[in-house]
Structure formats: C-alpha cells, structure tokens
Amino acid sequence: MLPLLIAGFFASTPVFAEERGPVTNLPLPRFVSMKASEGNVRRGPSLSHRIDWVYKRRNMPLQITAEHGHWRRVQDRDGAGGWVHYALLSGVRTVIIEVDVLNLYARPDQSAQINAQLSMGVVAEVRKCEPDWCELSAGGYRGWARKGSFWGVEPGEVFE
Structure with missing residues (x-):
C-alpha cells in the first residue's frame, strides 16, 4: 500500500473519509434497487423539475450518490441518472x-x-x-x- 501524503506528512495508516447522506446518515454512495416497476427520473429534487426519462425495470440496481429531502440522486450501471423520489426505491440489494x-x-x-x-x-x-x-x-x-x-x-x- 502506498503511503498517503497529508499536509506534508506521511500517514502510517490510510485515511478513508466516508461520506454520509445528510437526510438518512447512510453511506454515500450506496446501492439500492427500484421498488416500483416504473419511476420518473428528474433533473432536480422536486416534482417541478423536468422528467428526463423513466426507469421501467422493477428491481434494477441503482447507486445513490446524493440526498435532498425525500429525493435521491441515483445513477445506473451506465452512469446515467437523476433524481428519484425515495418511495420508488428499496434497500433490497440486486x-x-x-x-x-x-x-x-x-x-x-x-x-x-x-x-x-x-x-x-x-x-x-x-x-x-x-x-x-x-x-x-x-x-x-x-x-x-x-x-x-x-x-x-x-x-x-x-x-x-
């Protein structure tokens, strides 16, 4: 393992900064799946934001990268994503x-x-x-x- 350089000093153990979601306090990023068989993917975290596309596959794995209120920014295996209402997501891992x-x-x-x-x-x-x-x-x-x-x-x- 290579040493980690921090402010001019070598750290003897690696430093891992685990980011936590401001709403759930769960790790970011993290994997979830689509609970619904259909879910709108929006440009921003509210119903007033435009729908860019619709996920149409129940149980599809997604990665949560951000949280805002009842909304989660997700991305799929191709890196495409947007904001989805949390009620459309499940903690079941797929x-x-x-x-x-x-x-x-x-x-x-x-x-x-x-x-x-x-x-x-x-x-x-x-x-x-x-x-x-x-x-x-x-x-x-x-x-x-x-x-x-x-x-x-x-x-x-x-x-x-």
Missing part, C-alpha cells in the same frame, strides 16, 4: 449481470457444482457477499458468483 453467461456455483469455489447459469442483463437478488464472491438468486435458482461479472456491489464489499 445486481445486473454484465457477461454473456455467469455460472452460479453451489459454494464460493469455481470447482464446485454449477447450480445455474444467468445471461447478460438478468437482474439477481444479492443474498450476501464475501470479499471476492456474492451469493445471488434469480428465477428460483441460487448460487455463488465471483465478483466482477455483475454491477451492483463494490469490489471488496462484504455483508450478510
């Missing part, structure tokens, strides 16, 4: 598959039995993540997939 075929293994090991295969564009629910693997479920199937083949979790993120 990912979208970004490779042609993603194997779901019985355990976090590529030599394990393959339980299912997910195609590009499939949205799967995230059950838990370890440093290099996440347990996903989609279409009634469940299994482990190595990180890097889907969007919706941070590379080293761990959660139950």
Whole structure:
C-alpha cells in the first residue's frame, strides 16, 4: 500500500473519509434497487423539475450518490441518472449481470457444482457477499458468483 501524503506528512495508516447522506446518515454512495416497476427520473429534487426519462425495470440496481429531502440522486450501471423520489426505491440489494453467461456455483469455489447459469442483463437478488464472491438468486435458482461479472456491489464489499 502506498503511503498517503497529508499536509506534508506521511500517514502510517490510510485515511478513508466516508461520506454520509445528510437526510438518512447512510453511506454515500450506496446501492439500492427500484421498488416500483416504473419511476420518473428528474433533473432536480422536486416534482417541478423536468422528467428526463423513466426507469421501467422493477428491481434494477441503482447507486445513490446524493440526498435532498425525500429525493435521491441515483445513477445506473451506465452512469446515467437523476433524481428519484425515495418511495420508488428499496434497500433490497440486486445486481445486473454484465457477461454473456455467469455460472452460479453451489459454494464460493469455481470447482464446485454449477447450480445455474444467468445471461447478460438478468437482474439477481444479492443474498450476501464475501470479499471476492456474492451469493445471488434469480428465477428460483441460487448460487455463488465471483465478483466482477455483475454491477451492483463494490469490489471488496462484504455483508450478510
């Protein structure tokens, strides 16, 4: 690990400034999913702002990058986004598959039995993540997939 230079001094441990949302006090950025099957994406955080487009996919993973009152600025895997009312969002974690075929293994090991295969564009629910693997479920199937083949979790993120 490279040392971090702060005001002319080397820090012995890395300094991580975790930003918190002013409304929820939750980390920013963070991942969520679309609760609704349709949601307007606006230029600003109010109903008076113009609708730029409409998300039309329930459970689609999104990343919250800012908060203002009942509004959350989100972006999708392509970096497109805008402001969405918080009622349209869910804390349920999902990912979208970004490779042609993603194997779901019985355990976090590529030599394990393959339980299912997910195609590009499939949205799967995230059950838990370890440093290099996440347990996903989609279409009634469940299994482990190595990180890097889907969007919706941070590379080293761990959660139950």
